[in-house]
Amino acid sequence: MGIFAVGVWSMRQAWAAAPRMVALAAVLALLVAAVPSLQVVLLASFVAALTGADAFADVLTPFAGLVLLIAFTGPIEAIAGTLQWRVVDLIGLRAKQEVADTLATLPPTVLADPAAAADIEAGNKAAEDELAFLYPFVLSLLRDILAVVGVFLTLATMSPLAAVLVLVSLFPMLFASQRITCINARIWTDVGKLYWRSRYLHQHLVTTASSIELTSLGANRQISDKVTEAIARVTDRKAETYVPMLRWRLLAGGATSLLLAGALAALIVGVHYGPAAAGGVYGVMAAMGAVGSLGGNLGEIVEGGAPFERYRVLLAMRREAREPTIAPEALSLVTAGVTHTYEGKDAPALQGLDLRIDKGSVVALVGVNGAGKTTAVNSIVGTLDPEGGTIAIDGRTREDMPFQEWVGHFGTLTQEFGRYELTVRESLMPGTPRSDVTDEELWRALEAANAAGMVRGFTDGLDQQLGSQWDGGVGLSGGQWQRISLARIHLRNAPIWILDEPTSAIDAEAEQDIFRELQRSKAQRITIVVSHRAWTLRGMDEILVIDEGRVVERGRYDELLATGGRFAEIFAEQAG
Numbered sequence: 001m002g003i004f005a006v007g008v009w010s011m012r013q014a015w016a017a018a019p020r021m022v023a024l025a026a027v028l029a030l031l032v033a034a035v036p037s038l039q040v041v042l043l044a045s046f047v048a049a050l051t052g053a054d055a056f057a058d059v060l061t062p063f064a065g066l067v068l069l070i071a072f073t074g075p076i077e078a079i080a081g082t083l084q085w086r087v088v089d090l091i092g093l094r095a096k097q098e099v100a101d102t103l104a105t106l107p108p109t110v111l112a113d114p115a116a117a118a119d120i121e122a123g124n125k126a127a128e129d130e131l132a133f134l135y136p137f138v139l140s141l142l143r144d145i146l147a148v149v150g151v152f153l154t155l156a157t158m159s160p161l162a163a164v165l166v167l168v169s170l171f172p173m174l175f176a177s178q179r180i181t182c183i184n185a186r187i188w189t190d191v192g193k194l195y196w197r198s199r200y201l202h203q204h205l206v207t208t209a210s211s212i213e214l215t216s217l218g219a220n221r222q223i224s225d226k227v228t229e230a231i232a233r234v235t236d237r238k239a240e241t242y243v244p245m246l247r248w249r250l251l252a253g254g255a256t257s258l259l260l261a262g263a264l265a266a267l268i269v270g271v272h273y274g275p276a277a278a279g280g281v282y283g284v285m286a287a288m289g290a291v292g293s294l295g296g297n298l299g300e301i302v303e304g305g306a307p308f309e310r311y312r313v314l315l316a317m318r319r320e321a322r323e324p325t326i327a328p329e330a331l332s333l334v335t336a337g338v339t340h341t342y343e344g345k346d347a348p349a350l351q352g353l354d355l356r357i358d359k360g361s362v363v364a365l366v367g368v369n370g371a372g373k374t375t376a377v378n379s380i381v382g383t384l385d386p387e388g389g390t391i392a393i394d395g396r397t398r399e400d401m402p403f404q405e406w407v408g409h410f411g412t413l414t415q416e417f418g419r420y421e422l423t424v425r426e427s428l429m430p431g432t433p434r435s436d437v438t439d440e441e442l443w444r445a446l447e448a449a450n451a452a453g454m455v456r457g458f459t460d461g462l463d464q465q466l467g468s469q470w471d472g473g474v475g476l477s478g479g480q481w482q483r484i485s486l487a488r489i490h491l492r493n494a495p496i497w498i499l500d501e502p503t504s505a506i507d508a509e510a511e512q513d514i515f516r517e518l519q520r521s522k523a524q525r526i527t528i529v530v531s532h533r534a535w536t537l538r539g540m541d542e543i544l545v546i547d548e549g550r551v552v553e554r555g556r557y558d559e560l561l562a563t564g565g566r567f568a569e570i571f572a573e574q575a576g
Contacts, residue, residue, distance in 0.1 A: 003305060006134060007138045007142075009131075010131075010135045010138040013091045013094055014087050014135050016094065017090035017093070017094050021083050025080055025139060028080040029142065032073065032076055032080065032143055032147075033144075033146035033147040036150060036286035037150035037151055038069055039069060040151065040154045042065045045065075046066060088133060088136065091131070091135055095127040095131050095311070098315060099127045101321070102314060102317060102318040106317060106318075106319060107319070107382065109382075109384060112384075119310065119313050121193075123310045123311045123313060126308065126310050126311040131304065131308060133304075134308075137301050138297075140297045141294060144290045144293050145170070147290040148166065148287055148291060149167070151284075152166050152167045158267065161266040162263040162264070162284065163263075166259075166284065168259055169259040169287070170291065172253075173252050173256060173291065173294060174298070175252065177301075180248055180302045180303075181305045183248075184302065184306045186241075187237050191234055191238065198231050198234070201226050201230065202227050249299065260287060264284045268281065322404040324408065324433040325404070325405070326432065326433065327408045329495050330393050330409050332357065332358050332394055332395075333355070333356070334390075335353050335356075335379075335389065335392075336390050336391075337390070338379050338386050339352055339387055339389055340386040340387050347548070350376055352550065353551060355544065357528065359523075359525065360523045360526075361526065361542070362518070362522050362529060362540050363527070363529070363542045364531055364536075364543045364544070365546060366530070366531065366532070366537065366546070366570065368547070371547050372549040377528070380528070381412050382406050382410075393409055408494070409494060409495055411492045411497045413485055413486060413498070415500050415501050419481045421469070424442075424461070424484070428445060428446075428484070428488050429491075431445075431487075431490075431491045432492050432493075437491070443462075444490070445490040445491035448486075449483045450517075451487050454480055479510070482506055486499075486514065495526065497525055499528070501532065502514070503515070504532075515539070534571040543556065543560055545565070545566050547566050553566055
């Protein structure tokens with residue numbers, strides 16, 4: 001069933017990608033598959049003509065047939081091969097598009113799951129490196145099967161027993177392939193996790209920011225060794241399958257050889273050594289070649305069966321695709337009793353978060369590292385599924401709307417803000433689903449994020465390539481990248497903003513300008529800010545102090561300082 005599924009998928013993908021090429025390749029494959037049968041007939045005719053020939057003219061017709069057959073077989077195979085590899089490229093493109101489309105539908109809660117991440121990596125690797133290359137083997141397998149069937153039909157007119165033995169010689173290979181599929185499939189759960197780890201580590205070696213840090217620490221070799229270790233474990237795990245797979249191949253090859261030897265013997269005895277025997281012998285030899293080729297192609301398809309299953313697992317994760325939209329308005333955000341405990345932890349990271357924020361308000365979440373602020377933010381945005389409690393926007397909870405509609409209410413800037421090394425224009429556009437954004441709107445967003453002056457200083461302005469690793473690209477500091485990210489939030493213009501340390505990498509003067517703009521425009525939205533800087537909290541409408549997962553204090557800046565509680569403990573030095 002696995003081989004059949006792989007074959008059907010390959011042919012469907014090929015047909016969808018390039019139907020005319022596939023049709024032409026199929027016709028050429030049929031012609032090549034007919035060659036062994038035609039050779040049997042022409043060789044038998046040629047030998048018969050030689051038996052009673054007195055001159056070359058007596059054998060000219062069968063001789064010319066053999067010559068033409070030989071002359072045209074090579075070019076036909078060359079044309080078919082060229083078409084196949086073009087189709088391979090198109091299949092690879094389609095497979096990668098399907099993976100990308102699937103990943104685009106997955107919420108972060110799925111992407112953060114280690115088991116799902118391993119499945120994604122295994123499926124993605126299959127789409128990138130393996131599945132497209134199965135198509136030539138599937139087409140060649142079909143050609144080989146047709147060739148064997150053609151020889152069977154031709155031999156059936158000479159020796160029915162020999163024909164049956166040739167046909168039966170296919171079955172040992174088919175049976176062995178099923179066993180090999182089972183052996184190969186068992187390793188992929190482990191291999192997928194290892195591929196994911198090696199890719200993750202490799203990214204740190206080639207990504208500019210992390211590679212600079214590793215170089216400064218002299219740690220490149222350590223990470224490189226870990227990449228090598230992960231790849232070596234993949235190699236070792238795959239090597240465990242080689243001996244059992246070889247055993248099945250040898251057994252199948254031995255059984256096939258015995259059956260074809262029996263066919264050869266039945267043919268020679270059955271046709272009494274006449275001219276037909278010569279053609280029949282050649283037919284059995286051609287069948288041997290076709291069955292051998294079939295076994296090789298079958299082996300390649302079998303080995304592709306396990307990656308194909310991982311690819312199907314990845315595509316099965318796909319959620320309902322919806323066009324991204326930005327909600328026009330949000331009047332209130334309410335959380336009630338939101339609680340969450342991470343797997344492997346005894347103490348909850350968040351306990352009973354109760355919060356109400358109305359449009360026009362700016363609320364701050366503060367606390368020491370690990371207090372539960374990020375858990376609260378992730379629960380609200382939807383990148384984390386809390387264990388208990390409810391979160392509602394204008395009375396509607398996450399269960400009341402699709403995930404894409406829910407996240408369409410938010411503009412979120414996290415501490416791990418994206419550094420998209422595209423042009424300035426392209427780096428801003430992920431903030432909005434609109435395709436009609438004007439340059440004026442882009443500049444307004446940059447102005448609001450205190451980034452317009454920086455971009456005007458670039459040679460190409462909005463079309464400046466970002467990232468020094470690209471031709472003509474400019475390198476940015478952490479603060480400059482953060483301004484671009486903040487401009488993306490302004491351009492998105494969602495009704496609820498969640499800003500987690502939005503100015504952590506920005507200088508004090510620019511930070512003041514950014515927060516003044518935030519206060520000036522706060523009436524347009526609901527705003528939640530996470531901050532460790534005391535002065536940024538002075539203008540907040542309410543401050544929630546989170547400690548060990550609980551809201552232990554709430555109030556305005558001066559009120560909280562005056563009470564001498566946890567807020568005062570955290571910010572006493574800054575406030576002083």
